[in-house]
Amino acid sequence: MNPKNFKRYTVTAALPYANGPLHIGHLAGCYIPSDIYVRYLRSRERDVAYVCGSDEHGVAITIKARKEGISPQEVVDRYHEMMKRSFAEFGISFDHYSRTSAKIHHETASGFFEDLYQKGEFLEQTTQQYYDEEAGQFLADRYIEGTCPKCGHEHAYGDQCEKCGSSLSPTDLINPKSKLSGSTPVLKDTKHWFLDLARYTDFLKNWILVDHEKDWKTNVLGQCRSWLEAGEGLQARSMTRDMDWGIPVPVEGAEGKVLYVWFDAPIGYISSTKEWAAEKGIDWEPYWKDEGTKLVHFIGKDNIVFHCIIFPAILKTHGGYVLPDNVPANEFLNLEGDKISTSRSWAVWLHEYLEAFPGKQDVLRYVLTANAPETKDNDFTWKDYQLRNNSELVAIFGNFVNRAVVLTHKFYNGLVPALGDLSDIDRDALAALLEFPEKIAASIERYRFREALSYVMDFARTGNKYLADTEPWKSIKDNPERTATVLNIALNIAANLAIVAEPFLPHTAAKMYKMFGLSGLNWGDAGKHGLLKTGKTIQPAELLFDKVEDETVAAQVNKLMETKKQNEMAVAPVTPMKDIITYDDFAKLDMRVVKVLAAEPMPKSKKLLKLSVDTGLGTRTVLSGVAEHFKPEDLIGKQVVMLINLAPRKIMGIDSEGMILMAEDKDGSLRLLLPGSETANGSTIS
RNA sequence: GGCGAGGUAGCUCAGAUGGUUAGAGCGCAGGAUUCAUAACCCUGAGGUCAGGGGUUCAACUCCCCUCCUCGCUACCA
Numbered sequence: 001m002n003p004k005n006f007k008r009y010t011v012t013a014a015l016p017y018a019n020g021p022l023h024i025g026h027l028a029g030c031y032i033p034s035d036i037y038v039r040y041l042r043s044r045e046r047d048v049a050y051v052c053g054s055d056e057h058g059v060a061i062t063i064k065a066r067k068e069g070i071s072p073q074e075v076v077d078r079y080h081e082m083m084k085r086s087f088a089e090f091g092i093s094f095d096h097y098s099r100t101s102a103k104i105h106h107e108t109a110s111g112f113f114e115d116l117y118q119k120g121e122f123l124e125q126t127t128q129q130y131y132d133e134e135a136g137q138f139l140a141d142r143y144i145e146g147t148c149p150k151c152g153h154e155h156a157y158g159d160q161c162e163k164c165g166s167s168l169s170p171t172d173l174i175n176p177k178s179k180l181s182g183s184t185p186v187l188k189d190t191k192h193w194f195l196d197l198a199r200y201t202d203f204l205k206n207w208i209l210v211d212h213e214k215d216w217k218t219n220v221l222g223q224c225r226s227w228l229e230a231g232e233g234l235q236a237r238s239m240t241r242d243m244d245w246g247i248p249v250p251v252e253g254a255e256g257k258v259l260y261v262w263f264d265a266p267i268g269y270i271s272s273t274k275e276w277a278a279e280k281g282i283d284w285e286p287y288w289k290d291e292g293t294k295l296v297h298f299i300g301k302d303n304i305v306f307h308c309i310i311f312p313a314i315l316k317t318h319g320g321y322v323l324p325d326n327v328p329a330n331e332f333l334n335l336e337g338d339k340i341s342t343s344r345s346w347a348v349w350l351h352e353y354l355e356a357f358p359g360k361q362d363v364l365r366y367v368l369t370a371n372a373p374e375t376k377d378n379d380f381t382w383k384d385y386q387l388r389n390n391s392e393l394v395a396i397f398g399n400f401v402n403r404a405v406v407l408t409h410k411f412y413n414g415l416v417p418a419l420g421d422l423s424d425i426d427r428d429a430l431a432a433l434l435e436f437p438e439k440i441a442a443s444i445e446r447y448r449f450r451e452a453l454s455y456v457m458d459f460a461r462t463g464n465k466y467l468a469d470t471e472p473w474k475s476i477k478d479n480p481e482r483t484a485t486v487l488n489i490a491l492n493i494a495a496n497l498a499i500v501a502e503p504f505l506p507h508t509a510a511k512m513y514k515m516f517g518l519s520g521l522n523w524g525d526a527g528k529h530g531l532l533k534t535g536k537t538i539q540p541a542e543l544l545f546d547k548v549e550d551e552t553v554a555a556q557v558n559k560l561m562e563t564k565k566q567n568e569m570a571v572a573p574v575t576p577m578k579d580i581i582t583y584d585d586f587a588k589l590d591m592r593v594v595k596v597l598a599a600e601p602m603p604k605s606k607k608l609l610k611l612s613v614d615t616g617l618g619t620r621t622v623l624s625g626v627a628e629h630f631k632p633e634d635l636i637g638k639q640v641v642m643l644i645n646l647a648p649r650k651i652m653g654i655d656s657e658g659m660i661l662m663a664e665d666k667d668g669s670l671r672l673l674l675p676g677s678e679t680a681n682g683s684t685i686s
Numbered sequence: 687g688g689c690g691a692g693g694u695a696g697c698u699c700a701g702a703u704g705g706u707u708a709g710a711g712c713g714c715a716g717g718a719u720u721c722a723u724a725a726c727c728c729u730g731a732g733g734u735c736a737g738g739g740g741u742u743c744a745a746c747u748c749c750c751c752u753c754c755u756c757g758c759u760a761c762c763a
Contacts, residue, residue, distance in 0.1 A: 214702095222690045226758075229689085301691090301757080331691080332757085339756095370711090371699090376692050377756060384698075384712090391712065395725050403722045410721070451700075454711070461726095468727040473720075547723065607762050625762020649763045659763050 006325075007292035008047035011038050012269040013092075014299040015055035015100065018079040019064050022086045023347035024380055025300075025340040028333040028368040033449050034298035035092045036369065039503035040444045043523040049287045051272035052087075053098035053105075054080040057246040058261035059140040066180075072245045076101060086350040090361050091506045096276030100264060104278075105271035109264040110250040113193075113239070115318050117251055122193040123236055130170050130185035132178040137256065138242030139170070139178055139185055146173030190242055192257070193249070197234035200313040204228055207323065208308060217447070219375065220329050223304040237310065239263040266311040269297075289320050297327045304329050328447040331373035335380050336560055345563050348380070348556075356556070362505040363389050363545065369453050369504055382553040382560075389548045392457060397508075398544040400463040401497070404490040405515060405541040407467075411476050416491055417484030418534040429466045429489055430529050432459070433496055437526035440500050449504075456501050463493045488534065491516070495531040499523060508544050515539045590645040591661065591685040592616065593675050599632035602652060611635065611660065615644055616682015623656040629670040641673040641685060 013034040016026060031052075038050040056076035065072040080099050087097065098105065116122060130139045170176065171187070178185045208216070208224045227234065239260045240249050246258030270288055277284035287293055297307045307327050315321040333340065340347050353364060367388050371378050408414060422430075436459040443452035470486040495516050500523075502509035513519055516532060517539065525531060532538075594613040602608035607625045609632060622642070641661040648657045663671040675683075 219691055223758085224690095226690045334756095375699090378698080387697095387712065390723095391725095394723065399722060399725055403726075407721050454700090457711080464722095464726050465728095467721075468719080471719090471721085473722095476721095541722090543723065545723085602761080607760095609762095623762075627762090643763085646763055651763080652761060656763060 005292075006046075006294040007290065008287060008294070009038075009041055009049070010269075010273065010287045010293055010295045011041075011048060011050045012295075012297050013050075013052045013094070014297075014303055015053050015265050015268050016083055017058070017060070018054040018056045018076040018083065018099075019061050020079065020342045022083050022350045023340060023342070024335070024350070024353070024364065024368060025333045025347065027090065027092075027350065027364070028372055028378075028380070029300035029330045030298040031087065031090075031092045032365055032368055033328065033330065033372065033447070034296075036449050036452075036503040037296070037298070037444060037447070039093060039506065040441070040523070043499070043502060044441075045522060045524065048095070049273055049276060050093065050095045051098070051269055051276060052094050052096075053100060053102075053268050053272045054083060055261065055265045055268065056080065056099055056101045057258070057264060059143070059241075059243065062140075062243070062245045063143070073101070082351065086354075089354055090350065090365065093506070096272050096279075098268065098272035098275050100268045100271070102271065102275065104275050105264070105268055106247050108271040108274065109247050109259055109267045112267055112314065112318060113259060113263070114250050116195075116314070117193070119317065121195065121317050122239065123196050124191055125194055125236075125238075126189050126191045128171075128187040129190045129242060130176060130178070131188035131190075132180050132183060132185050134181035134183045135178065137180070137244070138188070138190055139180070140241065140243060141170050143179045144170045144173060144176050144185060145179050146176040191253070192238040192240045193251070194236040194238050195263075195310070195313065196236045197309065197313060198236065200309075200316070201228060201234055203316065204234075204309060204313065207312070212326075216326060217328055217375075219301060219331060220304055220308065220327055223301065223329075224308050227305055227309055234309070262306050262310065263314070266306060266314075288322060291322065293322050295322050295324045297324050299327060299329045301329045301331050326447070331375070331377045333368070333373050333378055333380055336382070336557070337379060338564075345566075346560070359507075362507045363393060363548075366393055366453070366505060369449050372450050374448070374450055382556045386548045386550070386553045389545065393545040394547055396457055396464065397460045397497075397501075400460045400467070401494050401512060401515075401544055402541050403467055404463070404487065404494045405538055407472055408487050408491060408538050409540060411472070411480075411483060412487065414538045414540065416532045416534055416536045416538060417487050419488040419529075420481050420485040422485070425466070425469055426485060426489055429462065429493065432462045433493060433529055434527040436462070437496070437500050437523065441523065444503070453504050456497070456504060459493075459497055459500065463490060463497065466490060466493065488532070489529065491532045491538065492529045495521075496526055496528075499526040511542060511544055515542055587686075588645075589643060592642055592644050593639050593679045593681060593683040593685065594642045594644070595639050595681050596635045596637065599635045601627055601632065602654075608652070609635070610654065613640075613642060613658075613660075614681045615642065615658075616680065617644070620644075620657040621654065622658050622660055623651045623654060624660045626660070626662065626670055630672075635672075638672060639675050639679060639681070 011034055013030045016022060034050065038048055041048045054076065061072050061075050065075045068075070076099070084097055087094065130144055131137070132139050176185055177183070205228050209221065209228065213221065240254070240257050241260050242256060243258050244256065246261065247264050248254070249257040249259060273287050274284045277287070288295070299307050304327070307324065312323050315323060335346060335348060338346055354361070357363065363385075367385050368380070370388055370392070371380065371384065408416070411417075436455060440452045440455045443449070443455060467490055472483045472486040472490075475486070476483045494512065495518060498509045498512035498516070498518070499521050513521070515538065517537060518531065521531065592615055594615045596611055596613050597619065598612040600610050602610045602623060607627050608623050609627045609630065611622045611624055613620055613622055643659045643661060646659050648655045650656070661673055663673060
């Protein structure tokens with residue numbers, strides 16, 4: 001459908017998770033793109049609902065609350081307010097910002113669940129989960145700690161070992177302990193409701209891979225294809241959890257269970273819309289149920305599966321709802337070459353940015369749009385920030401507006417001079433006035449915001465070139481009429497620039513409107529050269545941007561380097577001592593000096609080397625997960641330490657008869673343990 | 687290894703359905719200019735489009751293979 005045929009738009013931005021402050025990655029990923037899109041639509045006088053809200057359920061929040069000794073509600077209250085403020089300060093113009101702990105959301109989400117339940121859409125399955133008898137509750141994966149079966153790390157979580165990175169299931173853990181009471185949890189039956197996604201495969205394949213093959217981004221289609229066409233197909237997903245923080249499952253016999261966050265979070269968009277409509281006294285339903293509504297979800301790439309697979313499946317099953325017309329997911333933004341991380345504090349926090357750069361919201365908006373991770377992961381660097389500020393915003397955009405206004409004050413006391421006869425160069429400039437808004441609009445409609453922004457800058461360049469070509473500071477001496485025409489046109493270019501820049505740089509556009517004494521303009525006015533009428537008073541020039549000095553960015557880089565240093569020290573504490581053992585325990589281990597006779601990469605494996613070693617007692621085969629640290633030739637002929645009485649274990653079809661011992665350095669790299677000098681193969685170690 | 691996304695000038699990136707000398711911005715060099723936050727404007731240098739095969743009259747664009755980066759996933763006794 002042609003975008004212009006839609007009657008109204010519902011635009012959503014991913015609900016930010018209320019367990020930490022917002023950083024530049026959030027902004028670049030979905031809030032700035034969605035805000036640009038919506039501001040543009042409003043400027044076009046289209047009917048838009050732009051909704052968002054805090055995502056306040058889930059295990060991570062309960063863990064954070066427990067750690068800080070406060071209630072989950074207190075955690076989400078804190079971050080909800082903080083995020084809401086950051087959004088407001090950066091001009092993210094939600095029509096409504098709600099939260100998933102709101103009553104209306106609990107009702108909406110429960111309603112959805114009940115509807116699907118009544119339709120018999122859920123598979124009820126009873127599985128065994130760990131239960132903490134002392135605390136009297138089931139334990140989320142993250143609440144169980146134990147020894148990692150793969151690397152022996154003693155504080156692995158039930159879902160993942162942070163040391164070796166392997167993903168685990170709670171029952172894999174050796175010696176599991178509840179993080180709530182410290183007691184050993186027991187396995188207990190629990191019933192959950194699963195959404196059988198496999199049933200939607202055909203519908204989803206058609207809808208996404210066929211119907212939207214041409215208009216969705218390749219990264220989004222690729223991710224969907226990877227889910228839809230994976231060997232095992234879509235797996236049923238549990239839509240409920242054993243927990244007390246969240247929305248109670250509205251079904252008999254579901255006491256102590258809540259809806260899975262990912263079931264309730266997207267429904268939050270609907271709740272937020274309802275809340276907004278109620279406040280406005282209008283009907284929310286057309287925004288979600290009318291075929292003429294264009295629904296667009298702005299998200300980061302980590303959310304693709306939920307917004308393209310699970311949520312549409314839910315909406316489709318419920319029936320009566322429109323499906324997203326597009327899900328323009330962005331990739332990730334890195335910071336100075338490293339992945340942004342809340343837990344490692346490797347981020348530029350919005351509230352800290354505002355303290356360090358007051359009044360420079362638009363600069364960050366500009367940089368994050370110009371370098372947005374639209375097609376691939378991108379890197380934010382302070383050097384790039386400075387460069388874009390100084391040589392683009394200051395030198396091109398700000399400078400052009402300043403020149404036009406200063407000249408007007410210098411030659412015409414701040415009054416817009418009259419338009420006289422037009423030369424070719426004037427006509428070209430006026431033609432550009434018409435073309436740019438169209439080009440910019442076309443790019444925005446296609447979600448190509450960085451391209452759209454570059455056209456905005458080209459428009460400003462056109463203004464600079466126009467002044468350079470017409471040289472009004474020269475013509476004022478012998479041809480004041482000519483100068484008047486030139487400045488009239490230059491000022492009107494600047495006024496038009498404000499209109500097209502507004503979605504990207506709203507604070508700047510506001511300053512420009514104020515300077516020109518304009519208000520109430522929108523996209524429909526763009527392209528006109530009579531926005532500033534002859535004789536109108538222009539306010540004195542006010543600089544729109546100022547230079548960012550070397551010291552300023554150096555300070556930010558230093559701050560990050562400090563963080564990095566602290567992270568390195570914090571992340572790599574020397575592993576604490578394990579529990580005391582007896583000599584007999586130790587004596588059970590049979591460690592020997594052995595010689596590596598042969599080594600070869602294990603076919604079809606990235607991490608394994610297949611070693612053949614002389615243990616003195618015979619030759620054995622050992623598979624060792626060191627292929628990423630050593631080449632076969634690094635090992636061949638070396639004497640190393642091996643645990644030879646470890647029970648053999650079949651890996652990838654081959655028996656591995658023992659374990660080569662290595663030292664692991666702070667950074668995770670491995671070192672061989674070599675005898676000080678040549679030693680007989682099979683020598684014992686004690 | 688499987689799946690997905692990328693690998694285009696020093697840097698950041700554009701390049702529907704294959705077709706004249708591969709583009710932009712920044713950076714760099716030179717020039718011009720002085721209204722402007724020494725900014726603007728003009729010109730130029732810079733790329734065997736990751737590498738190798740193939741299809742074609744013609745490939746950055748299609749096919750195959752290899753290498754590298756990122757994400758998800760499997761193997762680390």
